[in-house]
Amino acid sequence: MTGRLELGGTFVRDANPTDARSLVGLNATLQLGEGTFLLAEAAQTDGDSLVTGRATRFELRHRSTRFDARLFVGQSDSGFANLSSTFAGGRGELGARGTYMLDARTRILTEALRTEDRVTGGRRDGAQLGVERSFKDRLRVEAGFRHASETGVPA
Numbered sequence: 001m002t003g004r005l006e007l008g009g010t011f012v013r014d015a016n017p018t019d020a021r022s023l024v025g026l027n028a029t030l031q032l033g034e035g036t037f038l039l040a041e042a043a044q045t046d047g048d049s050l051v052t053g054r055a056t057r058f059e060l061r062h063r064s065t066r067f068d069a070r071l072f073v074g075q076s077d078s079g080f081a082n083l084s085s086t087f088a089g090g091r092g093e094l095g096a097r098g099t100y101m102l103d104a105r106t107r108i109l110t111e112a113l114r115t116e117d118r119v120t121g122g123r124r125d126g127a128q129l130g131v132e133r134s135f136k137d138r139l140r141v142e143a144g145f146r147h148a149s150e151t152g153v154p155a
Contacts, residue, residue, distance in 0.1 A: 004031040010043070021047025023082055036062045045081045053079030053089050069098035078119050090119040105134040109144065115155050122153035 010025035025043035032038055039059040046052040055076035062069045078090035087093075095113040102108060109130040116123040130144020 005029070014047075019047060019049050021045065021050055021081070035064050036060075043080070043082060043085075045079070047081075050081050051079035053077040053081055055080045055082070055085075055087060055089075057087070066101040067098070069096070071096045075118065090117060092116040092118050107132050109142070117153070117155050120153045122151050122155040124148060124150040124155035 006029045008027045010023065010027075012023040014021050023043060023045050025041065027039070027041045030038045037060075039057075039061065041057045042054070043056075044052060044054045053076065055074065057072065057074035059070060059072040073094045074087060075092040076087055076089050080087075080089035093113070093115045095111070095115075097111045099110075100108045109128070109132055111128040112126070114123065114125050126146065126148035128144055128146040130142055132140060132142040134140045
């Protein structure tokens with residue numbers, strides 16, 4: 001659309017006579033500044049054997065010489081059924097990932113993630129902090145700490 005805004009769309013219709021289904025989606029990417037982008041996606045699935053389901057996802061990305069970060073949130077109805085998506089129906093996710101280059105061979109790694117089953121109410125929370133060091137071109141060593149907790153009902 002402009003030098004800073006991209007818009008896209010998807011339409012898929014599977015005309016299988018025993019189980020026709022369709023997927024409609026829209027996406028947008030907006031450049032907010034040098035190396036910083038806001039992404040948005042929305043999709044809907046339906047079909048002969050499916051209830052209509054919707055999903056949305058938003059992501060803020062930033063990449064510079066030393067810093068790379070993502071903040072994202074997404075959710076889907078229980079009826080969302082996109083077989084080619086890694087995001088299943090009835091899910092919710094909120095997370096952040098980042099790396100920071102201390103020098104040419106050492107970087108700090110961080111991650112935090114909350115994922116939930118919006119049907120059963122199950123939830124899993126996790127966080128990670130680590131450091132990665134490269135030796136020569138073929139060896140990389142990572143050390144870190146990861147914590148996770150989950151409700152009694154699996155996420």
